[in-house]
Each structure stands twice: as C-alpha cells, then as structure tokens.
Amino acid sequence: MPGSIDAMVDLLASGDYLAGRPLATVLFLALKMQRPLFLEGEAGVGKTEIAKVLSKALDRPLIRLQCYEGLDIASAVYEWNYPAQMLEIRLSEAAGISDRDRLEHDIFSERYLIRRPVLQALQSQNGKAPVFLIDELDRTDEAFEAFLLEVLSDFQVTIPEFGTVRAETPPIVIVTSNRTREVHDALKRRCLYHWVDYPKAAEELEIIRRKVPGCNAALSAEIVAYVQKLRTIDLFKNPGVAETIDWATALTELDRLALDPETISDTLGTLLKYQDDIARIQGGEGQKLLAEVSAELKAAG
Template sequence: MNVLSDVALADVAARLDAVDYLVDDGLAMAIFLSLRLGKPLLLEGEPGVGKTAAAKALAQALDTPFIRLQCYEGLTAGEALYEWNYQRQLLHIRLAESRGLSLDDADLFTESFLQERPILAAVRHTGPTPPVLLIDEIDRADDEFEALLFEFLGEAAVTVPELGTFAATRPPVVVLTSNRSRDLHDALRRRCLYHWIEFPSPTRAAEIVRRSVPGAAAPLIRDATEFIGRVRTLDLDKAPGLAETIDWVSALAALGVTDLAGADVVRTIGTIAKTPDDRTLLGSVLEAASQESRP
C-alpha cells in the first residue's frame, strides 16, 4: 500500500520549499511520480548539485525517518542489507554446551540474531509513514553490489536465506544518487525512475544560498553565485557546486565581506578550489574580478 499516493504535484515543491530546498519543475515531477508510483528514483548530476540534499529534504518534508546507505568500493550485503550477530551466536553455543544441550542451525539463525543494516531496516520499518532511504553514490560500489539490490528495488523485499523473504508493508521512498564515475547496470536503471539535476541558474542559486546563509549581504550572494556560474565554464578539475558556493559565501560573511571587492576574498579560495591547479586558476580569475569590482 502506497500511503504517499495522495501527495499532489503542487504539494511537492511547496513542501520542499518549506524546508528550504528549492526544486525546478523537472525535479518536482520526478519526485511526485516516485511517490505516486512507489518506484525508486535515481538522481544523477555533477557533484554538488544537491542530489543527496534532495533525499534529506524529502524526508523532512514528509516528516518521516531518513535512512542513509553510503556506498563505497567493496560494500557487501552484510553492510548494506543484513548480517548475523556472530558474537551472540557464539555465546549462545557456549551457553548451550555448558548446559549439555545440542543446537542446530535453526536455533542459531533466528530473528534474535539478525542485525538490520540500512536496506533491511527500511523494509521492516513499522511507522505510519514509510522512511526515505538514500542509497548514496551507488556508482562508487562494485558492479556485483548492484545485483544485490535488484530484488529490493523491484519488490521492496529482502530475502534472508535462513528466514525467508521480508517484504515491506509500506514500501520505503528510495532515492539513489550517482555521479556517473562508472556506468550503472541497465537492470538497475530499469527498476528506477530517472532525473538528471542540472546546476541551478544564478538566480535560483542565489535564492538557495540566501536561505542557507541568511546573514550574508545580498550583493555578495549575487556576485558570488554569478562568479561561480562563470567559472564552471573553465577547464577545472572539479567545478564548484552549490555546497562549495555556500561554504564560500559563509566564509566571506564570517569575515564581514560584503562584495567580491573585499581584500580577503582571494584568501578564501580554498572553499571553492579543491586541487592545486584549480586553486591557481580560480585565484587568478578571482583576483582579476576583485580588481574590476574595486572603485
């Protein structure tokens, strides 16, 4: 049963706006369809466009628990789905031996020894509203790990061989993110709705930064977001995203800077440049921009 199927399209943007996450029409539609159809949503885009933040904001907007699985190379089922509490099983065996009792597998592989990891926890959630499960940076995990997700993504279920299949009574809201560091399996993509998140326009970026750094001067926010928009066209190793923009404006505001002509601006370049080459390039561009802005 999809208890979120009554969420209207117009409500999606409004609810997310209420928790200070701004969406365009495309992302609002993708989230709406994911809720209405009860299907996982795969979000892709450049690093820093707000993919992870979208899932966090959605959990806030729905007033429901947020569960996160951070993917990485070598991630296993025991870390993502479930595993057995081997220490407790060993203690149980020793206790039985001390009492002269015999045990078989059925005594050791029961729910009392089962440890939930993020995916099984989302499946077995019993609250009135399903949780939001974020499977973050799925492209960082190994190819084999994706195969472990097929049953869950297609049926909102996890099979534990010793116990059977656990199926969600209220399927979780599932958001997967990818930075496209590798190609994902077609089988995974077929199980998901899809949306590519673009970098926001300078106007939208300025509104997002304004909400995140309310103490920053309006001219600083405007100039900083326009500057970031321009430098993304340069040959950078890592183009600054929204997170870096917010960090930069926060740093400048903390220093009392009100526009890009301030003397401390260039010294804060480490908030948006993440490699030596980018630091050199952005530093020179920023120095030139600061000189042009000075009266």
C-alpha cells in the same frame, strides 16, 4: 503525501529546497507509483539534500547507506551476531540438547539478526515507511549493484538461513550517483530517473538568500555571478551549490561587503578543492573573471 506537483514544489520549498517543475514532477511520480528514484549529476548539486528534505517534510525516518568501494552485504544489508550464536551453541551443548534442527532454527532467528541499512529500510518505524537514501552508488562495484536489484524491484531481501524479508509498506528510495562510472541499465530500469543540474543564476541567488540570510544582497549577486562564471571554464572540479553556500557563509563571517582579488585569493579553499584549480584562479584568470562579473552587474544596474 503531496497531492499534486505544485504541492510537491511547496513541500520541498518548506525545507528550503528550490526544485524546478521537472524535478518536482518526477519526485511526485516516484511517490505515487512507489518507485525508486535515481538521481544523477555532478557532486554538490543537491542530490543527497533531496532525501534529507523529504524525510523532514514528510516526518519519516531517514536511513542512509553511504556507498564506497568494497561495500559488502555484511556492512550494507545484514550479518549474524556470531559471538551470541556461539554462546548459544555452547549453552545448548552443556544442557545436553542434541536436536540440530532445533538448534539451527534457534541461532538463525530474529534474535541474532543484525539489521544494516538495507534491512532497516524495509522495516516501518512508528507505522511510517522510511526514506531510504542509497548515496553515491557509483562508488560500489557491480556485484553489490546486482544485489540491489531485488531490493529495488520487490522491496525485499532474501537471507539464505532466515528466509525472505519483505517491506509491509515500500520505503521512499532515493539513489544518487556522481557518474564516476556508469550504473548498469538493469538497475536504472527499476527506477525513475532525473539528472540534477547546476542551478541557474536566479535560482542559486535565491538559495543563498535562504541558506545564508546574513549575506547582503550585493555580495550575494557577486558570489553567484562569479561561481556561474567559474563553471564555464575548464576546471578539474566545478564548485557545486554546497561550495557556493560555504563561500557565502565564509565571506559573511569575514564581514565582507564585496568581492576583491585579495578576498577571493584568501578564501578560494572554501570554493575549490583542488590545488591546480586554486592556483589557476589565483593567477590572472581569477581577476579577469572578477572584472567580467563587475562589468556585467554594473550594466544590469
């Protein structure tokens, strides 16, 4: 575990994740205080990547619960192996076993329990508690969100037929939300909180340098300046860091050395994901942005 905030910055940097001091501080505190960390922000700003980098840098298994509408306990927490239970009941009946209490105890035992991500996260692997990523919690409903309160406050799950399963060592819990809906205050109170924003130009340029080392310096500067400009206009969905990396990779694969209107028009599908946004930028507005970027970079030398 990192012993200081600076060590946390270095640990994330070792996984090519550039974190500002506020984010490094709240991550450091989450580890020290053994509290879940709730990360909120626009899609594509790198919230999920934080859990992946922590898992790799700390050499801990990553357990991911990808949330979606309709997610239930059977898919997220646990379920019973019903076919195996029914077979056990039939075999017991054939053997003449009539002790119902014993039979119930047998079929609702660890042997027949199927562990889903939440239960897996409460179980250490090779003596190490995992990194538990609850990704895009805002996609689930409030009922499932309420179920997680016990997990996030006490690192335990109560199974009616089995009992309470507690973590010997609390996992490192990262909860993410794209804020498509508000998450209840009861859940947020159990977590430390941080808003993950889009990176500044210098930070995003360094990200491109690390993630797409084949992209030349001049093109990288143009890409970052163009994307930063895009985020200032009223698009349906602003490009995230992931899209910036994809665009830089695409242009590198095409052996482009500079941006031009035709190249931008041809490759917008790697940067923008909605047709209305693409149509808007392919028109005059895209060329206007490119002219502004060129002028600013030229003035900056």
